[in-house]
Amino acid sequence: MGLINSLPDIDKNDKSVFVMHEKSEKLIPVHRHTKGQLSYVEGGIAYITINNRTYVVPARHFFWIPQGLEHILQIGHSATVLRSLYFFAHDDLSDPFFSRLGIYPATELLIQMIKYTEIWDERHVISTDENFEFLVALKKILPKTHQQPLPIILPATKNKMTRNIVSYLECTIEEKHSLASISKKFGLSERSLSRLFKTDLDISFLQYLKTLRIIKAIELLLNTNKSINEIAYNVGYNSVSSFSDTFREFTRSRPSDLRKLNN
Structure with a gap:
């Protein structure tokens, strides 16, 4: 049915x-x-x-x-x-x-x-x-x-400017984005970009970017055969250890654990 x-x-x-x-x-x-x-x-x-x-x-x-x-x-x-x-x-x-x-x-x-x-x-x-x-x-x-829920939450928006920014982040997640680089890309001051995310999405720009990277990493871990090293770089991390630590912060497990459990 x-x-x-x-x-x-x-x-x-x-x-x-x-x-x-x-x-x-x-x-x-x-x-x-x-x-x-x-x-x-x-x-x-x-x-x-x-x-x-x-x-x-x-x-x-x-x-x-x-x-x-x-x-x-x-x-x-x-x-x-x-x-x-x-x-x-x-x-x-x-x-x-x-x-x-x-x-x-x-x-x-x-x-x-x-x-x-x-x-x-x-x-x-x-x-x-x-x-x-x-x-x-x-x-x-x-x-x-089961006491502690996972904090993997990605807010959405109807604000045109914010939607353009988050869409760009999704399409270029492998790049080394920062508050400064995105502000410059969209003609905003860093203060204005920070305020836009806090006001419109109730989350900081950096926390949004970090969450988006982890979500994309989870998708790649579950849906591709790419190595964890490749995935780390594909979602914008220079260091595999930094990626693994952030992944654990969100999911309470290492990337290798999630892939192993899913096989």
Whole structure:
């Protein structure tokens, strides 16, 4: 059936867990659920856009979207498998975890539990079904085993000048950009460029550039066979060690770890 076709069915039973495992590359337009959504990304990368902010979900990570939160979901590679569980929300007040958006590295235990749910693919699982308590237990372990979400957030903008700048950065990410060089390129003072990013995107220019470099690096790690050295230089780093340290700051793992886990 596919996730897009299943959207109207997800909320039909507010006491169930709806299960959907799908391999695809697609854009799922703006929507919301009365259920909380747990999705595990396998073999690729996904992007969630909420209120003009795009959150990046690498392979072997999962995201939780609280009930009622409007979002756009994009699967970034045809080899990506998105394994999703849409949970009843009647117990969401039991922990703050369930009321906030979060992206987390998945533990091996959680990965195996989520994969097991494929036996219920494209089904509503209810309390009278055999092994329903397995799904209840899966939901309960989330706040106990996953505390700190990843900070990989890229804000979007409708400001024409800012859009031109970020588009240029994306197309030339391999170059050694700086506040001074971009200011000169677009005829702005450094102070004006800094103010533009803080006012329009609520992020500093340098933090935006660093985030963009890491996102591009994740895409290359997951979707190409380029060496880590090549990727570091392709996203604008002179030093592989500096790239690796920044990557770890964002993802809490080294680039080699992400690639190894995804193979």
